[in-house]
Amino acid sequence: MFDNKERTEIKDLGEFGLIEHLTKAIELQAPSSIKGIGDDAAVLDFGNKKTLISTDLLLEGVHFDLRYVPLRHLGYKAVQVNLSDIYAMNGTASQITFSIGLSSKFPLEAVEEIYEGALYACKKYNVDLIGGDTSASKQGLVISVTSIGYADEEAIAYRSGAQEGDLICVSGDLGGAYVGLQLLEREKQIYLENPSIQPDLEGKDYIIERQLKPEARKDIVELLAENSIKPTAMMDVSDGLSAELLHICKASDKGCKLFEDKIPLDPMTYETAREFGLDPTVCALNGGEDYELLFTIPQSDYDKIKGNMDITVIGYVTEAAAGCSMISKSGNVYPLTAQGWNAFQG
């Protein structure tokens, strides 16, 4: 895909040259970043805060398909996905390390695009890129991101703190990233069968963006702090609402009641799911990759969030013995099951 344009071979730069080339414009911004790239390890200072660490591995053909993921978006998403885990602890992300393994089919320009996307995400979220590793790969493209953040001890929201009677809340809307993926997959198949047909994604910007360029919900963490809300439990929705809710209930030794008619769905998600013959609720429950925040709050905090368009109460926490279930639009009760994405399945 780069063969007709400028093409600089990475082997001509070498590993040190490549790292130097990619990182020369990086300026550290976070007060906790003492030393970034350029030594054996980065040096960070978190004073009296607790340090948060999260890591993700993204592999070509498993987590992304380069036939429809632009490289800039890939770099951007790789960072967002990882920052999301820090926000899901109710913390502030402050640094990342960003490693790339890539085969010789990629010229320097391709790595630059991935890096540009990553750095754009860093800049937007006030995060420093402080280290990484860059290597040849015999196979496909490999990206590994580790994010580092901090929080006051009393602010940290674990999965395990949900209490009976707590309200279950979710930010934004769900299912869009999954439906966007179906759309991209369909257009890919059409393209593979007939490369002269242009992809038909008109009017579908929102769900395509949900898939290709998700945003970690730093704003929700800030909003909760501004309103003096400490979530009793919190996670990000990476594997689907159902799987995450079950995680919280299991870790908290609680049950839950979820209301189908409360699950926030964007109209475009709803319509496109229907076009594909999919149940929009199932897309929200099992689709994943929305990177919204799922959290529980005491009922006494309800007044603080009730006017907020970006937070929806979707159910409440029960005792463990009551199990985890969803009340459907027609009033039936269904047990929640974890059908989260299994990367090891075929």
Place this chain on the structure above:
Amino acid sequence: MFDNKERTEIKDLGEFGLIEHLTKAIELQAPSSIKGIGDDAAVLDFGNKKTLISTDLLLEGVHFDLRYVPLRHLGYKAVQVNLSDIYAMNGTASQITFSIGLSSKFPLEAVEEIYEGALYACKKYNVDLIGGDTSASKQGLVISVTSIGYADEEAIAYRSGAQEGDLICVSGDLGGAYVGLQLLEREKQIYLENPSIQPDLEGKDYIIERQLKPEARKDIVELLAENSIKPTAMMDVSDGLSAELLHICKASDKGCKLFEDKIPLDPMTYETAREFGLDPTVCALNGGEDYELLFTIPQSDYDKIKGNMDITVIGYVTEAAAGCSMISKSGNVYPLTAQGWNAFQG
């Protein structure tokens, strides 16, 4: 390689099941580990110390060859290589995250072996495994390790602090890992040509171990502290003595004189290099993967290390204008060049 033994398919466990299975026996030991695996991010507390972070990506066919690297050793080495960067800052390693991407050709037993090796290294070095990511891979085996450590601000040894007149020291001996690799490569070729021939590695344990099971030099960091030595600059020798020394000189804006006859070589390294028609000095200069510590100290600290068998003074730091050179055994002067390993080359 696992087909005739017990074989549990990873897809039957799923990602969550796999992580739970692999991590259930992990107990956190480091005082700074507040929360490890099992939430969106790990939580660490470094009090008033500075936090150190380093990361490495290891890819099948580039960094290791499964035809001669046992999986336990691979897990062990992946951790050592990364901890080595923390020690190279004169810090104490305290946690790692450990991520694996692997194709369906690997059964659960294979992942368990990698993990066992990693956990054995953690235990030996008093390091907690606090997170990671486990994913299917369409291609080969991918391992990503991030290590976290701490140090007092005044103890941190950057690459940039070498002063004119400082002594250049190195721990242990050099070149062994590279010569060990040549031996393994030769036996692999013989095996590929005639699988009935058993590998002939007798009497070569030391250099094979240098390649397959390197040890990060935590003991040297402790020894320096016990003797109240603060290295003015320090790095670990991962890309070869020459490349690392040039890094220190460049970062410190200094030059250096290295004495060939002072470079510590194990007799087995020397003899085996000769067998292969290689110059043992070149193996030490450009071989890499020894994971010894290369550091500079003021001349006034010489008395503190001179009796130590495990530390060798190999040269001294000069002004930048003098350049970086090696005085050969015959008294000739050669400029040092970075021929460190270029993973992007062919």
